[in-house]
Amino acid sequence: MEIFYEIEPLKKRLAALRRQGKKIGFVATMGALHKGHASLVEISNRENDITAVSVFVNPTQFNNKEDLEKYPRTLDADVKLLEEYEADILFAPSVDEMYPEEDTRQFEIGPVAEVMEGKFRPGHFNGVCQVVSKLFNIMAPDHAYFGQKDYQQIAVLKAMVNKYMPEMKGKIVSCPIKRADDGLALSSRNQHLSEEQRASALIISKTLFGAKEMSDKGATQKEITDYIKKQIASDANLCLEYVEIADKDTLQPIPGDKPANAVICITVYDGKTRLIDNILL
Ligand code: PAF
Numbered sequence: 001m002e003i004f005y006e007i008e009p010l011k012k013r014l015a016a017l018r019r020q021g022k023k024i025g026f027v028a029t030m031g032a033l034h035k036g037h038a039s040l041v042e043i044s045n046r047e048n049d050i051t052a053v054s055v056f057v058n059p060t061q062f063n064n065k066e067d068l069e070k071y072p073r074t075l076d077a078d079v080k081l082l083e084e085y086e087a088d089i090l091f092a093p094s095v096d097e098m099y100p101e102e103d104t105r106q107f108e109i110g111p112v113a114e115v116m117e118g119k120f121r122p123g124h125f126n127g128v129c130q131v132v133s134k135l136f137n138i139m140a141p142d143h144a145y146f147g148q149k150d151y152q153q154i155a156v157l158k159a160m161v162n163k164y165m166p167e168m169k170g171k172i173v174s175c176p177i178k179r180a181d182d183g184l185a186l187s188s189r190n191q192h193l194s195e196e197q198r199a200s201a202l203i204i205s206k207t208l209f210g211a212k213e214m215s216d217k218g219a220t221q222k223e224i225t226d227y228i229k230k231q232i233a234s235d236a237n238l239c240l241e242y243v244e245i246a247d248k249d250t251l252q253p254i255p256g257d258k259p260a261n262a263v264i265c266i267t268v269y270d271g272k273t274r275l276i277d278n279i280l281l
Contacts, residue, residue, distance in 0.1 A: 001083050003090045007138055011124050012090055014052070014139065020047040027140035028132060031055040031092075032072035032188035033081045039086040040145040047143060052089040053082055054135055059095060060103060061127030061183045067274075070165055071127055072188055089227075091138070095183035103130045107164065110252050116244055116265055116275075129160045136161075136168050144168070149177045149185050151265055151278045154275040155251055170171060179205065185277045192273045200237035201270045207231040208279040215281045224264070232268055241267040241274070248280060 014024060026043030028104045029037050033055070044051040060185050062068035065259040075092060077254035082090055087265070107113075107129040118125055136144065146154050154174050178186045183205035193201060210231070211224050219227075225243055245255055248263040265278040 001077070001079070001087055001090055003092065005092055006097055008087070009094065011138060013080050013089070015091075017050055024048055024139065025051045025141045026135070026139045027051065027053045027087075028070065028144065028146070029053060029055055029078075029190065030057045031072050031078050032191065033078045034178075034186045034188065034190075035185060036149065036186035037146050038081060038085045040147060040175055040180045041082065041087050043173070044143065044145050047088060047173075050088045051057060051064045052091060052139055052141070054085045054091040054093075054139075055129065056091075056093055056098060056135075057081055058098075058127060058131040060099070060130050061124050063121050063123050070192070072191055075200065078272055091135075098131065098134060099191075103134075105130055105133075107133075108247070109159050112152070112159050115152075115244055115246065116242060117152050117267070118156075120241055120267065125153070125156045128156065131166075132157055133160065133165060136165060141168075141171065143171050143173050145173045147175050147177060149187065149276065149278070151263060156247070184211065185275075187275065188210075189273050189275060193270060196238050197270045197273065200235045201275060203235050203238060204266060204268050204270075204275060204277050208264060208266065208277055212279050212281055215259055215262075218258065220255065221259050222257075224259065226268065228264070232266075237270055238264050239269040241269060243267075245281075 025048030027040045027044055031176050041051055057071050059068055070194055100186055107126055113125045158172055182202055207228050211228055214224050228243045232238050243266045245259045245262050245264050248261055254262055262281045267276045
């Protein structure tokens with residue numbers, strides 16, 4: 001695997017590969033890689049000649065300084081995992097390389113970015129759009145792979161591309177959530193959980209699976225959200241930040257009693273660790 005820390009040499013290398021007719025798949029990450037990221041690399045490897053991965057903890061998407069400082073940084077282990085899964089290129093820039101000057105761009109994404117994470121983490125999606133648009137400009141990939149655990153992030157990035165980067169339209173690929181055998185959605189943040197907290201975290205996915213079953217049997221939106229709130233409240237380690245049943249494309253509330261064409265998105269604090277998960281209905 002070739003490793004680049006600077007933009008210009010990476011761009012030159014990618015341009016040379018493109019001249020050889022190679023298709024480039026891109027996986028953007030913040031490191032602390034796990035099997036969820038590995039699954040994106042595997043999909044990209046199948047669909048492209050070259051898989052390029054970025055590892056960059058993007059400061060502009062953290063609205064909480066402590067969260068940014070605490071975010072796990074494990075570059076040596078990340079390199080090992082990427083080599084094992086046969087990624088071709090790693091881009092691991094410094095903050096100064098990515099932001100030689102302050103990025104003051106404001107992305108007007110609209111309602112899809114204003115609910116849920118947009119409401120609870122003000123500025124978060126603007127930071128995501130800042131860094132991903134920069135990364136897309138550097139990589140100019142044929143396809144870019146994102147995990148559905150960050151369901152709203154994918155919707156926001158598709159809207160960002162439609163409005164600001166039409167050359168990337170149709171190139172964002174949404175990939176299934178990777179779960180541990182017991183159902184927990186894989187996340188870099190899981191490594192902050194104690195054994196007891198990890199056991200509590202299981203309630204989140206179990207509850208979502210239960211909610212889907214209820215929906216399949218015809219439960220109303222209110223019955224489903226009441227059930228979810230009760231399940232999360234049953235564990236002392238867990239504290240619900242929000243649960244929303246939303247239209248799977250617009251992420252806006254669904255009119256009527258029954259959920260249709262919907263996704264349930266949930267964010268829960270497990271101790272001090274903020275966990276997100278979702279399920280399509
Ligand atoms: O999903 C993530 O890990 C990050 O939000 C991303 C897309 C790498 C941007 O920093």
